Amino acid sequence: MDFNIYDFTSFTTWVHNALTSSMSPGWAMFVELAIVGVVFIAFYAVIGLYLVYAERKVCALIQNRKGPNRVGPFGLLQTIADLFKLLMKELIYIKNADKFLFNLAPFIVIIASFMAIAALPFAKGLHAIDLNIGIFYLFAVSSLGVIGILLAGWSSNSKYSLIGAIRSGAQVVSYELSVGLALLSIVIFSGSMQLSTIVESQANGWWIIKGHIPAIISFLIFLVASTAETNRGPFDLAEAESELTAGFHTEYSGIKFAFFFLAEYMNMFIVAAIAATVFLGGWMPFHIPGLDGMNHVMDYIPPFVWFMGKTAFIIFIMMWFKWTFPRLRIDQLLKLEWKYLLPLNLMNIVLIAFIVLMGWYIK
Amino acid sequence: MEEIFQDIIIKKSDDYIINMGPQHPSTHGVLRFELCLLGETVKYIIPHCGYIHRGIEKMCEKNTYQQIIHLTDRFDYLSAHMNNEAVCLAVENALEVEVPERVKYIRTILAELNRIASHQLWWCAFGMDLGALTTFFYGLRDREPILDIFEESFGSRLLHSFNCPGGLMHDVHPNFQKKIKDFIKYFRKILPEYDQLLTGNIIFQQRSIGMGILSKEDAISYGVTGPSGRGSGFKCDVRKHHPYSAYSKVDFKEILYTEGDTFARYKARIDEMWESLNILEQLVDNMPAGDYTVKMKPIIKLPAGDYFQRVETARGELGCYIVSDGNKNPLRVKFRTPNFSNLFIINKLASGNKIADLVAISGSLDLVIPDIDR
Amino acid sequence: MTNDQLKEKINGWISGLEFPENKQYLEVVVPAESLLKLARLLRETPETAFDYLFCLSGVDYGKQLGVVYHLESTTHNHALVLKVKTDDRVNPNFDTVCGLWRTAEWHEREIFDLLGIKFNNHPDMRRLFLDDEWVGYPLRKDYKDDINIIER
């Protein structure tokens, strides 16, 4: 069986054929689903844990510190140790809390991030679902997490949590718009909402290069808006620790708290992955037309590495944001969205429509 | 008289009360604000203090004058040296002892170093209040050289009971001058970074400019001193108006801003760091040789009467009021600590603003809670 | 204004005041009933304009209880010490000056808390540091606390 790390389509069809030939179709599907499930849970856990590690290391470097360095070499096992510690922490129940919603909230935030991760194209032929409205789906699912945050804050029966939850409601709801409109600009360029098509359309250059100024503007807007949507600093108003101690997850303890924490990092991964897919060409290698030698070298790097590399780059930028800026106040946050990002975004879309109309982008 | 009481708080039973502190990250210690909220907006704030009231004034009544010194370290621990100096100067003035020039110079240098260290810690904590966590580590990093100087000369980094009535405990370390010069060179390079990171930042400016405006009249009436008062144009720099130690020999500006908002208070402190560097530069090369203390009797008895000494700590005016009845123990020692007066302006400044502004405003007042409670 | 001028001025308002010896500041001992009157005149007369109360301390002199006001004028840069004393240790009370200097409100609460001196017309006369249930006034010389104060 020939499969390579450059194209996973043959690999997945081989797995599919092998399964269907050896057992009944129902069982084959079950085993397939089980394999996919195990792989994704493992992937999810590894990404989540190592993003936490990465954030701690990056912020330590920015702050002239060493960061985690005790557990394992360079502290690589630190977050795994933390996970076990959190598993063994007591789950505290809050008096008068709405128990059902209180327990439901971590499920919602995690499920939302799982649903989103399903649609990401990790490499050629390596995606669980390839919907023809992929961007739309991601846009919809990634905003589900806010329901979890709202529920968490509201059901805790704590005043700090409630303020955090309501803040996050207003915030995520607003920034949702900018995320959508920023993604729309690439939909206009590529003429498709299917993620695999969008990636394929960047074979001769990434959209951020091909779409020049308007694409860069949308990329910046997307970065800002998606940082806000994932409740990360400088937009971490929902858990503003100097104001609300821990905001919406004040009352959560142990592993339930860990899920909010994990979901925050997974959401960061998801938005970074979307940005990488849509603006930076997903798993497409970096090509400059004409320079064939370099293009060949770039082709040797597997698509999966390209994808993860681009995602890591965007995650680094988001961390860089977080550890540099002071937090915004709620009214400034909304002002930024409604008076700056949204009008700029609308103007940008008109500009893109015009550019597409005149054909002034690199085709 | 009635119109002056219009900001007296009237509690209602259906107020949405939320407690901020004593266990809260941004009250910098165990201070409790009882907030009444209207959505995100703060209606009124009732500060509750006394969580770390240790009765230092009562303890002072049982101790001799030398033994008081180490207690004064512990109210405003960030300007420990200036607190010590207040008691020492009060006792020296009461006994009419003239301390050597060298002592005056060293005391002034230490006070300015301590002021820089304190403002650095304020800067990093203020940044953290606003959510910029990196400032915290940069501030602490730059504070380290000062603490090293302290440690080398007096053996402790924060609470150095280094003064004693009549001079200093012992002479400074031989490396003292060289290290200070190194520090000045280092910190002059680093300070502009503070501006890039926070002062010029658009988010920071939006959050601080025009927030919590304190008028000059209020500053005087509420007794808000130090950089907080000077941000409102209240000329309250004790170093300038009632010079002590070697301050009459140095040339420095009193930092004054007239806006009175959070940003003005912030700028006043940043500018004070520059000014302190200037003072240090003027003093460190001209330290006269001489004795580090004058011979004092082992048991000091102040003549009956009362004595008042004002010094400028990093947070404002510290008054040390000693009433003596001629014994070896004082009859009454009262410390007029700057933060005690600075705290109670908070209701006036922050009510009507948001919770986030309350955090920013209380950060800009630079509260040190043990200084309030004593 | 110099201290002599101030003395003259104050004598013109209220006669028969005592001016004890004090090397640092001009000191005036006021009877409790004319405290508020003098404070108001000092605060509101343009020539004196004592607008800055930089220290307010309560003192237990053993027999007497007293309150000391350190005043300064930010415009004229002169300072004055007002003293008021009472022999009444059971129910000492003075008029509040927090209408003139707002900072006095909390200083007076502190004095009430620690020395038990009540201030009439004070808007919020509660304990500041200690619990409301606390018995006694710790800064008084005759305060006894066998648990927290260890005599050596």
Add this chain to the structure above:
Amino acid sequence: MNSEYLILFFLLGVILVGGAIVFSMFVAPSSKNSAKSEPYECGIPVKSDAWIQFNVGYYLFAIIYLIFDVETVFIFPWGVVMRDMGLTAFIEILVFFFILVLGLLYAWKKGALRWV
């Protein structure tokens, strides 16, 4: 084929969270304590109820969002066909945005975007 995968990923979330919580219930210690189950309020006993009527300001934004979000949903299909339709689509979107921006400006001028 896609619908099974959607259900799968939904279930994955449930399994991960549910499994971890159940596992944690077995290994984690548990002790009932009335002080522990108090909601956090900086160590002070909680006085009033947390669930109150909250500031209407937040909902104004939610309403404005709703309008714009529905518009965004309309723009997406337009975005897909923009390249093919050309000038017609461009003029259409200009008209559409004109109305949309008019609404935004109206809300702006009315002060609905100002935080209260």
Add this chain to the structure above:
Amino acid sequence: MNIFKYFGEVFGAIRSLWAGMRVTGYYSIRPGKVVTQKYPENRKKLIIAERFKGEVIMTHDANNQHSCNGCGICEMNCPNGSIEIISNKITNAEGKSERVIDKHIYHLSMCTFCSLCIKTCPSNSITWGHDFEHAVFDRNKLTKVLNQPGSSIRKEIKEVKETKEA
């Protein structure tokens, strides 16, 4: 609303944000600027100032002799009562009775490191030690006896004192 002002604001904001990101970015790629240290591992490399106030110790020489004659001045000067001296009266070889310390007790838990005991000690018998790792599991371990078991007072000191008295 001035459209130029609007865009001016946007670009000004981006510039100011970039200024801050430059500072943090500068440090993020320079691991050499890291200032924190691995503490228990770097014990050997620790630079402790010679005047460092770790705890009060009594200096003993090679013959296990100290110079404390139990005068009690440090006990008197200590503001917190963290020093207690238990001394015995013994009769020496010449038949004179003299005071010898039995135990010089130092309560580290009560010490505020004010240096008054060390400054006032007439025979310079106590000084600051450099040990700073004071954490113990039992509070009673913080009460230390400063004179080593079996130690005695240094001869010269006694002689100096006697000549002074004479």
